[in-house]
Amino acid sequence: MSKPTRGFVGRPHAARSNRLPPGQYDTGRDFPTLTAEATPRVDPDRWTMTVDGEVATPHTWTWADVHRLPASEYRGDIHCVTTWSKFDTRFGGISVDLLLEAVTPLPTATHVLATSTTGYTTNLPLEHLAGGKAWLVWTYDGKPLPREHGGPVRLLVPHLYFWKSAKWITKLTLLDHDVEGFWERNGYHNLGDPWLEQRYHGD
Ligand SMILES: Nc1nc2c(c(=O)[nH]1)N[C@H]1C(S)=C(S)[C@@H](COP(=O)(O)O)O[C@H]1N2
């Protein structure tokens, strides 16, 4: 059998629009940057990742430590609350599940507050960070994650609006209650599911 030489090279139009959550547009090749603060210069050799709070054994990883963990990739779409979506992104790093397994969440742990080196915070229910839904990433398209996109290391939670994907991540604190993060305190939705168009508080 010979290889088909005709037909669609790209993705058919209908399939693309099915991937677009309500009120979003396809940003194409662009990868906009959105930062509420000055872009920090984080030295990978000084960067650490801590998981603490409602856990049996809090732990801190270095750059070398996270690179020794089994690698994991996310290939798929991302959705920003400012209405751009980007299809077929490719981020590399590790699954957040590996960090959670290492610290053993206590039965009381229900929520997580993610903190960046800049002080930016965002909150999530623990179940939205566990179970193969979230990554710690340091490559984009096979290259080191650019600083403006959160390099050296950012959180990636692609099933929620992109503000949940804290750039320059340094800590995940497991909590027995919910604590609002930066945008959540400032009028954005507490969960931020793009398919339910949960943009603002009250949506
Ligand atoms: N530390 C930090 N993380 C952050 C932000 C920020 O201001 N600081 N902005 C958030 C918002 S609102 C969005 S839409 C995405 C933007 O990521 P990008 O700049 O890589 O597109 O990062 C999120 N993570």
Ligand SMILES: [Mo]
């Ligand atoms: Mo955003």
